[in-house]
Amino acid sequence: MNLELARKNLSSENPDLVAQSLRLFSAYGKLGDLQCIMTLFKHPSPDVKRAAVETTTQLIRENLISHFNELDLGVRQKLGILLQSLDPQVIDELSKDLFCETEDRRLRAVQILGLLHRNPRVKVILARLVQDKNVKVRATAVNLLGKVIGQNDHDVILWLLNDADKRVRANTIEALESTGNKRLVPILLRFRKDQNNRIRGNVIKALYTLGFVDVEHDILDMLNNSSELMKASALWVISQIKLKKKSLEDASGAYLLAEMRW
Template sequence: MFPNLALAYLFLYICIALVVVGVILLFAMKMSHNGKQRKMEWYESKQRDYFTYLQTALTENRQLKLPPGKLAPLERRVIQNKLIEWIDQFKGEYRDKLIALCRESGFVEHDLKELGRLRYGRQIDAAYRLGGMRCPEAVPGLMELLKDEKPGPMAIMIARSIARSTVRQGELKEMLEVLLTKGKSIHHLAADILLETSMDTSKMLIELLEDRNPDFVKVGLVAMWGQAVPEVMPALHKLVGAEQRDVRAEAVKLYLSASPALRDETILKLMQDADPEVRAEVAQALGSKHASGSIPLLRKALRDEDWRVRYNSAESLAKLGEPGFEALCQAAVQGTNVEREIAMQQIESTMQHTGTDHRAVEQMIAYNKKRLLYDRYFGSPIDHRTSKKRTGVATVGGDYTA
């Protein structure tokens, strides 16, 4: 019994010793980190005049140089961090000057060596800085690091560094291919990383949209948002009929937003699509594009089995002026149950919204026209200031005032 008790005491003492050592190490690391941060802040304050010189020299036709004298390693790191920060902010000639200064100062050469080290932490730090300095020769090493990296934030950072550094379209596509293996739903993030490149992305977008890999197509579609690239419209038009449901839906959204005018046969085909998301997007676009010729099609869509299609169709009819509002009134009186319900809901919303501001003459005229139509189909108009119906209003389904 006594040997077991002694062994237990020994184990307890060892655990206490390990805990104490661990606390001391953590405290020492914290003190070291705080000391390093204070020193970096001091160096940044020391180099304030130098940073002012750089900002002035950027606008002048002269070569940028480091401060005179020998710089401590941490002091060089402070200057490098500031240069990377400005490289991200500036473009054109200013950015090129800052990148050239990074090369002449030896920052690029040092981090290329760090990228080849065995220590993971130093590799990751170097990968971030090389991307910030737009270093094309670092791309092969960054690519190998990305292939070995597990899915997570570090993989995203390395991919972003590759996109910023590369000057070859093939490397950019290879990076996308590797990155897309790091997660199932990162197409939006991959598109954002793709647009970090300094190269012209128009050719790349066309190649992605025409690729057989649906993941590449999805990235290309996401990257297309906010990009005015007329050359991709033929490829985008083909994707409107793609077999993959999510690809087709995203292509339709882009196609509708990019096309100033839609052909009647195109509208009819899309409104008959089996995917309700596609039909809903088309119904919404018809109102935004003020396609008054599609009123019969929207009126028919009020009976669609999907509530999003019905809702968007009613909203679009309300945007199409007097003819669209009259189509809503007819649907509210003559339509089926679901058609009547969505039409009346939109009519009341339109009347309340339109009647809140009579300051603009055009708004007042438009409201009066809709009020006359409302009177014709339903009797006395709604009093929108009190949100109650006046006495003697004839509602859909009969007059209950008697």
């Protein structure tokens, strides 16, 4: 049976045929099929109702994993809400992908966890994943964990500031900023002169967000650095914190003008 025939069979009066057709959508269905499948939630047959819910859950999960970055943020968030409302055991199902052997599926599954932040188990699983051997998994997990932990739970991720991978360290700084804990400022000050442009930019932005506003000279140092990446990160910081200083306007303007001439 192909998908086109399966779509026609969804309106069949034969419950067995409808249920059989729904199983095909679980593996190959598109997000555009959701509307007609969800109409079956009110089907008189309990078997069809159950199959429709299971199919919707699997179809959403599979499409999020396969096309996560292609979907608009608003669409992803709505699908996450729908996924949680349909399947209380969605975390158990997602665990099959979180700990599978395929890196891409693992990363997408971690990202889906971020859409399920209302589930109390998400924080526990992310705390486990920040210890994963896979660098990309660690970096993604710590970024999401910062959005679900409380102000005083920063110890869960603080140790990752010493991670061997610069991506993990950069994401850890973003995560610590997300907690809104101003007591982290003295710790973050140690990274103001980091040689990695992204880490340095993230630190300055985090410091400013957490109340340490004396960052003008730090940004100027980045703008005067010989590294083009460091200069670019400085411009990014200025755009993020909206700091209005003549020295920064002059330095960034001079850099951009030089780039135009080049």
